[in-house]
Amino acid sequence: MNFSPAIEDLIQALRCLPGVGPKSAQRMTLHLLERDRAGADNLAAALLDAVNKVDHCQRCRNFTELDICEICIDPRRDTSIICVVETPADVLAVEMSGSFKGIYYVLMGHLSPIDGIGPEEIGLDRFHRRVVEEGVSEVILATNPTVEGEATAYYLIDLLQGDGVKVSRIAHGVPLGGELEYVDGSTLAHALTGRRQVE
Amino acid sequence: MNFSPAIEDLIQALRCLPGVGPKSAQRMTLHLLERDRAGADNLAAALLDAVNKVDHCQRCRNFTELDICEICIDPRRDTSIICVVETPADVLAVEMSGSFKGIYYVLMGHLSPIDGIGPEEIGLDRFHRRVVEEGVSEVILATNPTVEGEATAYYLIDLLQGDGVKVSRIAHGVPLGGELEYVDGSTLAHALTGRRQVE
Numbered sequence: 001m002n003f004s005p006a007i008e009d010l011i012q013a014l015r016c017l018p019g020v021g022p023k024s025a026q027r028m029t030l031h032l033l034e035r036d037r038a039g040a041d042n043l044a045a046a047l048l049d050a051v052n053k054v055d056h057c058q059r060c061r062n063f064t065e066l067d068i069c070e071i072c073i074d075p076r077r078d079t080s081i082i083c084v085v086e087t088p089a090d091v092l093a094v095e096m097s098g099s100f101k102g103i104y105y106v107l108m109g110h111l112s113p114i115d116g117i118g119p120e121e122i123g124l125d126r127f128h129r130r131v132v133e134e135g136v137s138e139v140i141l142a143t144n145p146t147v148e149g150e151a152t153a154y155y156l157i158d159l160l161q162g163d164g165v166k167v168s169r170i171a172h173g174v175p176l177g178g179e180l181e182y183v184d185g186s187t188l189a190h191a192l193t194g195r196r197q198v199e
Numbered sequence: 200m201n202f203s204p205a206i207e208d209l210i211q212a213l214r215c216l217p218g219v220g221p222k223s224a225q226r227m228t229l230h231l232l233e234r235d236r237a238g239a240d241n242l243a244a245a246l247l248d249a250v251n252k253v254d255h256c257q258r259c260r261n262f263t264e265l266d267i268c269e270i271c272i273d274p275r276r277d278t279s280i281i282c283v284v285e286t287p288a289d290v291l292a293v294e295m296s297g298s299f300k301g302i303y304y305v306l307m308g309h310l311s312p313i314d315g316i317g318p319e320e321i322g323l324d325r326f327h328r329r330v331v332e333e334g335v336s337e338v339i340l341a342t343n344p345t346v347e348g349e350a351t352a353y354y355l356i357d358l359l360q361g362d363g364v365k366v367s368r369i370a371h372g373v374p375l376g377g378e379l380e381y382v383d384g385s386t387l388a389h390a391l392t393g394r395r396q397v398e
Contacts, residue, residue, distance in 0.1 A: 002291075003262065003287065003291065004252075004253060004262060004263055004264045004265075004268075004269075005264065006245075006248050006249045006252040006253050006264055007249060007253055007262060009245045009248065009249070010245040010246060010248070010249040012245070013238070013241050013242040013244075013245035013246075014216075014242065014245075016231070016235050016238030016239070016241070016242060017213075017227045017230070017231070017242075018226060018227060018230045019223060019226075019227075024218060026288065027217060027218070027288075028216045028217060028218075029249070030262075030286065030287055030288055031216070031217045032215070032216070032246070032249075032250075033249060033250070033253055033262060034286070034287075034307060034308075036215050037250050039212070039215030040215070040246045040249070040250050041246070041247070041250055042212050042215065043212040043213065043215060043216075043243075043246055044242075044243040044244075044246040044247045044250075045212075045243075046205075046208045046209040046211070046212035046213075047209060047212075047231070047239045047240070047242055047243040047246075048240070048243045049205050049208065049209070050205045050206060050208070050209040050228070050231075050232060050239070051231075051232070051236050051239050051240055051243075053203075053205040054203060054205050054206055054232055063202065063203060063206060063229075063232060064203055065203045065204065065205055066203075069203075070203075087229065087233070088202065088229055088233075089225065089226075089229055092201075092202065108233060109233075
């Protein structure tokens with residue numbers, strides 16, 4: 001025995017959300033139908049709206065509803081420093097830190113040859129052209145400290161070598177508020193290698 | 200700094216799903232926009248479809264896309280035995296057990312005076328009339344073994360007393376495959392009180 005087709009379809013459709021398995025999808029569906037039909041209508045409208053309106057910024061590839069995003073267009077930002085990140089969520093995280101006044105380039109992913117994602121798919125050729133043409137002074141690599149993120153960073157370092165642009169990588173080490181005891185070995189190794197002399 | 204309005208709206212709208220907090224809603228939104236726009240379109244359509252098509256069965260109050268649900272119209276079911284459950288998910292659970300051939304009455308909740316949910320809100324008056332009018336032979340109470348579920352069951356027992364209908368409650372005890380060591384005290388107490396002589 002199953003639920004009626006429209007209910008089964010909704011359970012199935014909810015599974016496209018990350019982290020939602022068959023049981024949660026069923027719970028969500030019954031919750032919406034029993035207690036929050038207005039929420040379901042609203043969610044449907046928000047989904048269509050986002051899919052229709054949100055596209056990539058033509059300069060930094062971040063999500064935006066405009067042609068050029070608010071950060072790229074902002075005259076107070078220093079366009080000579082570009083921070084390269086993997087996703088829009090990373091842009092938000094850096095912005096939240098309040099310590100960066102340059103602009104971004106969002107790869108929307110990382111190099112992953114096994115999934116057929118090469119330099120072109122994440123816009124590295126376009127980025128390279130732009131760095132050369134616009135006389136960028138510094139490129140800060142803030143890809144994730146994962147195997148793929150590191151590979152992407154090294155690829156970029158190679159690519160930009162000889163262009164006369166300063167390339168830097170954000171520091172990896174012990175997070176503030178973290179206890180040494182609970183920090184994993186490779187992070188500690190990074191923290192030691194990256195130590196700085198106290199002046 | 201925030202995401203663009205359409206993105207923020209979608210993050211907000213996803214929070215109507217049970218178990219989805221601000222971080223998961225953001226992750227879901229970015230996942231859909233980055234990697235599964237077709238899934239988002241499909242989800243929006245499924246939501247609208249379910250909200251428009253799914254209503255309550257006029258006899259048992261279960262979810263259905265018809266006036267009377269498939270179980271209520273099925274001529275092979277014994278309409279003289281009614282199993283009372285709290286939600287459509289409970290109907291599915293009992294059906295899955297394959298051991299019940301009667302019909303259901305779905306309360307779509309339980310008595311909860313503190314939330315303003317009295318006998319009328321969960322259709323108990325209608326159910327009572329039906330039991331009397333249709334000459335039902337047995338009512339099986341399968342509400343949840345929670346405080347509210349028990350209260351609802353006792354209310355029904357009171358209500359049906361004197362109508363000449365047999366009222367039973369499903370057995371509570373040690374689940375099959377469970378180990379006594381890990382079963383909580385009140386379940387064990389139930390299992391002991393409800394013991395049956397071996398014949």
